[in-house]
Amino acid sequence: MANQLGNYSLYIALIISFFIIFQSSNLIKAKSKNLDSRIFSALSVQLLMVLISFFSLIYAFIISDFSNLTVYDNSHTTKPLFYKISGSWGNHEGSLLLWLLVLNVFLYFFLINSNKLLVKYRLLTIFFQELIIIGFLLFILFTSNPFLNLFPVPKEGTGLNPILQDPALAIHPPILYLGYVGTSIIFSSSLAALVCGMVNNIWAKHIKKWIVISWIFLTLGILLGSIWAYYELGWGGFWFWDPVENVSLMPWFCLTALLHTIIVLEKRNIYQSWTIILSIATFSLSMAGTFLVRSGILNSIHTFANDPSRGIFILCFLFALVLLAIIIFFIFQKKITKKLNNPILISKETAIIFNNWFMMFFLSVVLIGTVYPIFLEVINGSKISIGPPFYQKLIVPFLIPFLLFMALGPKLKWIKDNLSKINLNQLILFFLSIMISYVIVRLFGVSYLFIVPLFGVGFFLFLLTIKDFLSKESTLSQKISHFGFSLFILSILFNGVFAKEFSSNMKVGDERKFLNKIIKFENLKIVEKDNYKSLIANFKISDEKNFIDLNPEVRIYNQPRTLTSEAAINSTIYSDNFLVFNVIKDDSYYNVRYQFKPLMMWIWFSIILISVGGILSYFKKNE
Numbered sequence: 151m152a153n154q155l156g157n158y159s160l161y162i163a164l165i166i167s168f169f170i171i172f173q174s175s176n177l178i179k180a181k182s183k184n185l186d187s188r189i190f191s192a193l194s195v196q197l198l199m200v201l202i203s204f205f206s207l208i209y210a211f212i213i214s215d216f217s218n219l220t221v222y223d224n225s226h227t228t229k230p231l232f233y234k235i236s237g238s239w240g241n242h243e244g245s246l247l248l249w250l251l252v253l254n255v256f257l258y259f260f261l262i263n264s265n266k267l268l269v270k271y272r273l274l275t276i277f278f279q280e281l282i283i284i285g286f287l288l289f290i291l292f293t294s295n296p297f298l299n300l301f302p303v304p305k306e307g308t309g310l311n312p313i314l315q316d317p318a319l320a321i322h323p324p325i326l327y328l329g330y331v332g333t334s335i336i337f338s339s340s341l342a343a344l345v346c347g348m349v350n351n352i353w354a355k356h357i358k359k360w361i362v363i364s365w366i367f368l369t370l371g372i373l374l375g376s377i378w379a380y381y382e383l384g385w386g387g388f389w390f391w392d393p394v395e396n397v398s399l400m401p402w403f404c405l406t407a408l409l410h411t412i413i414v415l416e417k418r419n420i421y422q423s424w425t426i427i428l429s430i431a432t433f434s435l436s437m438a439g440t441f442l443v444r445s446g447i448l449n450s451i452h453t454f455a456n457d458p459s460r461g462i463f464i465l466c467f468l469f470a471l472v473l474l475a476i477i478i479f480f481i482f483q484k485k486i487t488k489k490l491n492n493p494i495l496i497s498k499e500t501a502i503i504f505n506n507w508f509m510m511f512f513l514s515v516v517l518i519g520t521v522y523p524i525f526l527e528v529i530n531g532s533k534i535s536i537g538p539p540f541y542q543k544l545i546v547p548f549l550i551p552f553l554l555f556m557a558l559g560p561k562l563k564w565i566k567d568n569l570s571k572i573n574l575n576q577l578i579l580f581f582l583s584i585m586i587s588y589v590i591v592r593l594f595g596v597s598y599l600f601i602v603p604l605f606g607v608g609f610f611l612f613l614l615t616i617k618d619f620l621s622k623e624s625t626l627s628q629k630i631s632h633f634g635f636s637l638f639i640l641s642i643l644f645n646g647v648f649a650k651e652f653s654s655n656m657k658v659g660d661e662r663k664f665l666n667k668i669i670k671f672e673n674l675k676i677v678e679k680d681n682y683k684s685l686i687a688n689f690k691i692s693d694e695k696n697f698i699d700l701n702p703e704v705r706i707y708n709q710p711r712t713l714t715s716e717a718a719i720n721s722t723i724y725s726d727n728f729l730v731f732n733v734i735k736d737d738s739y740y741n742v743r744y745q746f747k748p749l750m751m752w753i754w755f756s757i758i759l760i761s762v763g764g765i766l767s768y769f770k771k772n773e
Contacts, residue, residue, distance in 0.1 A: 152209050153297045155202065156203040156210075159202040160290060161291065173186060177269075178273050196254060211235060212235065214226075222300055228681040228708065229315070240319075244296055245323060247296055249327055250287065253279070256334065261276065268348060272342075274341070281471070289463055293463055326374075326375065329367035329405075334433055336408075336432065339357050340425070344483075349415075350415075351417070351419045357412065361405065361408055361409050363768065365409050366761055369761045372402060386743070391538050393520050397438075397439035397443060397520070400438075403512055406509060410505065414498075418499055424503075440464055441464040442461075502559060505559060515545055519540055549604065553610075553611050575617075583607070583609035587606040596647055601647065608639045612639075615636045619633070627763045627765075634761075637755075638760065644749045645749050652745075653742070656742045664744065672699075674688070685706075686703050689702070689731075716730075
């Protein structure tokens, strides 16, 4: 019953989409001054149909309806209820249905919150958004239907990948999708504003809220994914330049640049074309990420490696949307191209555009590092992987001027300023930061390239953002976000430079010396759970003064038959002690990996601060 209800609801939603596009087109041609109530009613019914379909899938998971192929492939009767529910979007078909739901939710609330704006603009936004919705409806119904029937009905399902059975990952996709899919309304709105010739400060003030919402959710979604990878996958760090990690980072770079550019457009009514380009690029990168993750061409622990033909559909759909956007941009660009005074070199708007360029460079590095191995394999069959050294060598040198611009840019005035803004106090803070950096590097014997200037500008930005809290030059949301970012930079610098790692094969009773610590494998016990067997080890990490006990696990799941490692982490405000162990073929020995990670807690906290700044900016009026 749930299968039929969910499936038919999607077909009804598709029919409604065509009706909305037809009705919107007619109203635009007729130059209607009022939005037809039938469009609002149709959008309401469409949202209801997608909601019914989505909750039908969740219900099928809850009751373990194995007549549904998606449920059979991703669930099991012994799976806890929480993971049955989250399993509904923890797969290719269900995640696309979630995408579709968010597309409709954003459009519905956009329509409600734009009633003071031009009718033609609202109709065009609905038109472009419905084109995207139709594309996803066709994709779901004809290539990725979550309501396919299975006969005869099996008594048990194959189960969800145990690695995905985690609270952080259960809420990670919905939050991340709110960020991803939020860029669709920005895309549709930008094209509509372009056609209407209203890419101005009034439109900027309106669309900024949607940019901020998408940016907040994308930031929090990336944070949750990073935390999950840290403790669940046993990677032992906050970022590993995994292809799927990169897929979420690329639109974040673009969205961050767009967030700052829209502020300039709102304040100064310039950079119209650049704003539209960033809006198109942000959504395109979100769609490209969907293609890469679902095409099966990326090699990652958390891709949806499905039939490549599905990826081809998304690729063609993405190409059509981008081509449409480019054509509209070149046709209607003249409407927004006006004779304006070029911004003065030393001004806040120029500093923002410079930082935008740096963001685009970082984005390009990540894009090349992610896509290049794919193209190389297609061209000559060579398989390579690009790891952290590639990104570090290209990004770190440019991080220094980027942080300098970020430190000094907010201090500048709009329109025009002069070098006197770089006052004696700032010079003192800068030289103090360089001295602190030099002392730290000499004290700990660090010899990385660019490490002194990198730590120096990191401390400089950090001290300036602290000083900002005592001034009235910027808003509270900006102060918190910029302070959070400066704390983030310093935390990852300390974490990356001063982290230590130990790896060895050990058996129960063995001891190993590492730095000034002794790592002892105390004991091992076996615990039986409902759907897995757990090997729980006890390790004692001791030095001359203190000791800690760490209890990592190896879990052997029943359905599907899978072995996973659960890291043991002892967190303090200063550092994390991270330990993970794995079974070797010889059951008496285990591979043990211990890491000392400075300031890990502050990395997570700093990203939360950045997000809090975004939340405050959303609720702050006339910011």
